[in-house]
Amino acid sequence: MNKLKILILSLASSLLVGCSFKKNTLEYSTVSEVSISTETDVNTNTIENVKNLPVIFNSFLDMPIISEGVLCGKIHVNFVEKLGIWDINNYQATQNGVNYCYAINCHIDMYDYLQSNEMINVTLNPILIDYGNNQVGSAGYVGWSGYASTAEVYANTTSADFEVILQPTTTDLNSVQYLVFNLADVNSQKIFEPLYCNLDCLLTASDGAQLKTIADTATIESINGALYSVMFHDVYLELHNVKKCANLSDGSYKFYDFQYDINYFTGPINDRSVMSFDSFNNNAITSAPIMEVYSDIDATKLYDEVFEAQRLMYSNRNKTELYVTKFPDFLNVGETATVSVNRLIPNTTAVKPTYLRIVLKFPAEVKARTLDEIRNFSGRYLVFQVPLNTRTLEEEPR
Amino acid sequence: MKKILLILMCCVMFSGCSQISKFSYDNEIAILQQNLNIHSSSFANSVLSTSLSDKSTSYQKLVNVVLQNCSYEITYHNQTAIKLNVSYFNPEDLIQLAVQDIGGFQHDLDNLKQLNMSDAVINDYICDYLSIASLRCNKQVRELNCELTQCNSAPFLILSDDFIVNSVITDLNSVIAQLMNLDIDVPLNNSIVTRDDVKTLELNKVYLMNYSDSTNVIPISFEIKEIYKGQDAINYLENLSNNNKGLVNLNDILISYEVTNYGDMDVVFKNKLFDASLDDFTYYTYSSVYSGICNECNLSKGSSIVLSVVIKDVHNDLVWYDADIGELYRLNTN
Numbered sequence: 012m013n014k015l016k017i018l019i020l021s022l023a024s025s026l027l028v029g030c031s032f033k034k035n036t037l038e039y040s041t042v043s044e045v046s047i048s049t050e051t052d053v054n055t056n057t058i059e060n061v062k063n064l065p066v067i068f069n070s071f072l073d074m075p076i077i078s079e080g081v082l083c084g085k086i087h088v089n090f091v092e093k094l095g096i097w098d099i100n101n102y103q104a105t106q107n108g109v110n111y112c113y114a115i116n117c118h119i120d121m122y123d124y125l126q127s128n129e130m131i132n133v134t135l136n137p138i139l140i141d142y143g144n145n146q147v148g149s150a151g152y153v154g155w156s157g158y159a160s161t162a163e164v165y166a167n168t169t170s171a172d173f174e175v176i177l178q179p180t181t182t183d184l185n186s187v188q189y190l191v192f193n194l195a196d197v198n199s200q201k202i203f204e205p206l207y208c209n210l211d212c213l214l215t216a217s218d219g220a221q222l223k224t225i226a227d228t229a230t231i232e233s234i235n236g237a238l239y240s241v242m243f244h245d246v247y248l249e250l251h252n253v254k255k256c257a258n259l260s261d262g263s264y265k266f267y268d269f270q271y272d273i274n275y276f277t278g279p280i281n282d283r284s285v286m287s288f289d290s291f292n293n294n295a296i297t298s299a300p301i302m303e304v305y306s307d308i309d310a311t312k313l314y315d316e317v318f319e320a321q322r323l324m325y326s327n328r329n330k331t332e333l334y335v336t337k338f339p340d341f342l343n344v345g346e347t348a349t350v351s352v353n354r355l356i357p358n359t360t361a362v363k364p365t366y367l368r369i370v371l372k373f374p375a376e377v378k379a380r381t382l383d384e385i386r387n388f389s390g391r392y393l394v395f396q397v398p399l400n401t402r403t404l405e406e407e408p409r
Numbered sequence: 410m411k412k413i414l415l416i417l418m419c420c421v422m423f424s425g426c427s428q429i430s431k432f433s434y435d436n437e438i439a440i441l442q443q444n445l446n447i448h449s450s451s452f453a454n455s456v457l458s459t460s461l462s463d464k465s466t467s468y469q470k471l472v473n474v475v476l477q478n479c480s481y482e483i484t485y486h487n488q489t490a491i492k493l494n495v496s497y498f499n500p501e502d503l504i505q506l507a508v509q510d511i512g513g514f515q516h517d518l519d520n521l522k523q524l525n526m527s528d529a530v531i532n533d534y535i536c537d538y539l540s541i542a543s544l545r546c547n548k549q550v551r552e553l554n555c556e557l558t559q560c561n562s563a564p565f566l567i568l569s570d571d572f573i574v575n576s577v578i579t580d581l582n583s584v585i586a587q588l589m590n591l592d593i594d595v596p597l598n599n600s601i602v603t604r605d606d607v608k609t610l611e612l613n614k615v616y617l618m619n620y621s622d623s624t625n626v627i628p629i630s631f632e633i634k635e636i637y638k639g640q641d642a643i644n645y646l647e648n649l650s651n652n653n654k655g656l657v658n659l660n661d662i663l664i665s666y667e668v669t670n671y672g673d674m675d676v677v678f679k680n681k682l683f684d685a686s687l688d689d690f691t692y693y694t695y696s697s698v699y700s701g702i703c704n705e706c707n708l709s710k711g712s713s714i715v716l717s718v719v720i721k722d723v724h725n726d727l728v729w730y731d732a733d734i735g736e737l738y739r740l741n742t743n
Contacts, residue, residue: 058690058728061607062735064511066617066628069673073711075630080614082630142591185501185587188508204617209509214501 065189070208076121076133076194077204084121086135086192089172090386091115091212092219096394098151099368100310103180110222112151113177113213114392119162120170131201133162136193137177141186148187151178152310154220154370154394155303157377157385172382177213184213220392229371231300231390234379236280237288239296241393244270245400246367248356249322252331256319265356266320267306267313267367268334269397273299274347286375295341300390301372304354306364313354320353326404369395432563438486441557441565445481445493452570453558460574465529467536474540475577480548489557495573499549500584506542507535507588511626511734514538518591528589535588539581551576604687607739610729612636620668620678621733627672631729634715636742637663638722646719650700657699662722662742669713678708680716681731686724687739695721 068074070088077083092114097104104112121131139148158174181187190210194203223229228242246269255261278294279285289297304313321331336351371393377385385391444451457476461469475497485492507514517538521531553576556568610616612633620629637645642663646653664682685692699719708714720727727740 052696054694056692056694056732058685058687058692058730058732058737060735061737064619064734064736066619067509067626068628068671072671072673074628074671075615075617075669077615077617077630080611080616082615082632142587185504185583210501210505214505 065207067189068206068208070190070192070206070212074192074206074208076119076124076206078201081123083124083203084119084169086117086119086194086206088212089116089118091216093213093216094153094176094219094392095221096153096392097222098153098176098178099307099366099396100305101149101151101178101180104151104178105307107180107182109179109182112153112179113216114156114174114219115177115212116156116158116172116174116386117162118170118172119164121162121164122169125164125166125169128166130163130165131196132198133164133203134195134197135161135173135175136195137175138191138193139177139179139181139187140189140191141181142188144188147181148177148179148190151176153178154368154392155372155390157373157380157388157391158382184210220394223393223395225395225397227395229389229393229395230276231373231393233279233283233285233288234376234384234388235283235285235288235294237278237285237294237296238276240272240274240276241300241371242272242274243369243395243397244272245402246369246397247402248363248399249402251320251322251353253317253319253321256317259317259319259355264317264320265360266317266353267304267356267399268322268351268353268402269304269367269369270349270351271299271302272347272349273338273342275342275344278344283379285379287373289341292341293343295343297341298375299338299348299350300393301374302352303370303372305368305370306360307366307368308362308364309357309360311357311359313357315354316352317355320355323404325407327406330407364399367397367399369397371395434560437560437563437565438483438491440563441567442481442483444564448477451567453566454569454571456569456571457574460571460578465533465536467533467540471536471540471543471581472574472577475543475581476573478544479573479577484552489560491555491557491567493553493555493573494550495553495576496548496550497577498543498580499547500580502546502549503539503542503584504587506546507538508591511621514542514588515591518588531589532585535585539584539588604726604739607687607728607737610738610740612741616738618729618738619731619734619736620672620676621731621736622676622679623733625672625674625676626734627670627674627676629671630669631666633664633666633740635663635665638742642719646699646702649702652700656697657719660721660723661697662720662727663702663717664720664727664740664742665715665717667713667715668708670708670710672710675707675709677705678714678716679705680718682718682720682727682729682740684721684723685726685728685730687726687728691724692728692730693721693724697721 073085073087075082076086094112094114097110097112115137119133124131136150138146141147153176156174158172160173160175162171162173164171187210190208192206225243228240230240232238246267249266249268250263251266252263253259275296279288287296287298288294305311316335318335322334324330324332334351335353338350339348342348371390373390376388376390441451461472480496482494483491484494521534553572555572558566558568610633615630615632618629618631619626639659642661643657645663646657668678683692702717702719704718706714706716727742729738
């Protein structure tokens, strides 16, 4: 048995040796028939094993942005975070149990293109390609990063940082061959050459934000040192009557109703100015974070309250009340604001969702922070996933 | 005499007592962890040999290499139950290492497949490769549970090595299976590559290419900046140095091109533009040397360089051909 193995191995070795020997002889054999006008020595070689391998970049290093043979700029990855949040509207990812995504933060410089152009708005669509050349990941959306999602750059500001979400549709990163950056300028319909990258930036991703549930309280630390928390109560889907208002005529409409608490623990401890704090009024908080709502069956982002909506008060009577409340003008240190809000459910929501996602956005913090400081902001990707509940009405007291 | 005997007996008894008093559960756990990490015998039973009995020598060697390089940390212990953090190769890293080794692993695997070698031979090649690669990639921690034979007296031994052997074998089998099924970019046979299949490089256009310095492959951008032909080339070269007078002839073409190294290492960049005939897929190299012209240079990572080279245009085509990675382009010099 051993002898047989040795025989097979020897045969294999000699075959391999033969193969490499063949290659060498082909590459370096000399042909004397070639007529050259000088007395220079000439070697004749065979062109063989022609391949079309993609050019693979390390995405942490500068990669050229090329369109139709013209260098337009460069891009590299600043950092990647693996978020414990997934794109709930990506059916394949949800079906495959992928409960994370990657936030890819990039720096782009379109200096070369902007030497002869006024501006450009570059979008990045990252995709993952597996060994069978199937797409196993695409751009997604989970929440607010604090960074722009596209790179809008001008002749006088040629560079920008921006961040996109890559949503894998497989949990098996071993099956992934490339991360591909597809760059385009939507306005001019210009498409740049795809950039094939190795997976280093994904494999070394640091842990980022995790999805919050209704049981969680998020603590926000402003750049001025102030501390406050945000928590949500139950979310209901209800049919409400609306008296004619700016955007709606009289009638019944479906709403998501929800309530949140903002608890202002401690005030600012430094001089950094943040617009949502009023330094003339004991640093009171003057506005709540922007709340964006979408559901597991409809990615339409909902922002606006309908104050005119009226909800039932009791189970045994048709008595209704206006229930939407405004965030207080001034929320002082030590106080808690409880705010009831709603979102009109759009026609695009065909069936009742199971979960709502509430995304918090803090534009005032972004204005007050440097690009580096945004990365560490606790409000990045602050996403609550809340199941829809049913409100229990009681009978009107006699 | 009796007194001496009595004293001796007392000494023996005391030394026994001191040995008993030295036993400490925590101490023994620490010793066990130490023994595991120096790969001293720490298992009461071993399933390793039976698990590998029907496997090839290469596979057995691979498993042994991995086991010999595992590191251990006891993270939890309660009586005979312990939890171990066992660190060995990260499968994702290991696969990436092989996949990115285009000139080595991919090339060899490609050869084996083209020679129609049996799966067993390919499997052994992969095992041999992984034996080395597994030591070069990052480690990953696995949390594994196991039991001690006893916890009341020294030395502590783990009941069996089955949990670690099974874990290593499972991970290795997964890596080997993925590398066996790796979709190698199948080289095109020259017989089916035609002149039209070869991509063309145009003047003043930037192209992305792979460049091999025979050990590493790096991404580069490549742009032909200028082409001087015939008398223009002669004038250019003769103006460059009097030494070139009489050496340059009308077949010589001077090509200036810009290369940018987008890789993560410095390389010695060598010119790979050649006189060629794509009718019979042949390229030609000449020994001509011109003063002021250099066919190679150091190219640091992230930097660009403009290189001017002289090519003899004797045959029908001029090509950029990187033999190490089979990258071929035709130059449009019109």
